[in-house]
Amino acid sequence: MLTDKSPGLKNAVLNLPPNKKDKLLLKLISMDFILLSQLKHQLLEDDSDLDERIGQIKQKVG
């Protein structure tokens, strides 16, 4: 892991200006489809969306 190998790099990344950190974070998240879906579910969806996801899968199977 980055933090074990190079504490200097960890600090340098954490000390980047907040807007740069946000930009980098958003870029990296957008490259990871599963993480993106996870965050969407965690941050924006509620129980009814979860039911909908379950329903969609049941429909596909059945």
Place this chain on the structure above:
Amino acid sequence: MKLSEHKDLKTAITELPVKEKDKLLLRLVAKDKVLTEHLHYKLLEDESDLEDRKERIKADVEEQVQELKKLNAKEALVKVRKMITSVNHFYKVTKDPVGEVELKLFILHAIPFDYKKSIFGYRDFMMLFSIYYIKTVAVTINKFKKLHEDLQFDLSEDLNHLLGKIYSSKLAGTAEASNLPKEIS
């Protein structure tokens, strides 16, 4: 799903607590080895480290060139591809287009055109070697042309020297067939 099409999600991520964002950021950076090296280069290294990186690649190439002479074209092609890959990695990490062209010209200059005949398939592998070599020259010329004029000037002598060498070698035919220029002005 694209993040750019989900403004609300983008906002929600940006509004996460700083601590959580930092944790996520470090996790994602660590997963990407090239990005990690790039950030190390950008945030912690200076001009002398860039020169070190270039010198290490050159020294490595010089050492391998001695070995190349003992190989057949098939074996040599594997090694030459690895050398070029190491320069591509150098560019991904440093984003230094001048260094990339400089290093590729160095490699293209250094590697021999003559290899041992292997018992089986010598011709084919020599042809594959030639095609790969000429293609790499063409790609390097395109990168060269995208450099700032002053920087082009510094490298043009090297490049023309290389083209002269190719056109007076047994690779001339392959070079001509690929429309490789004889000279860059």
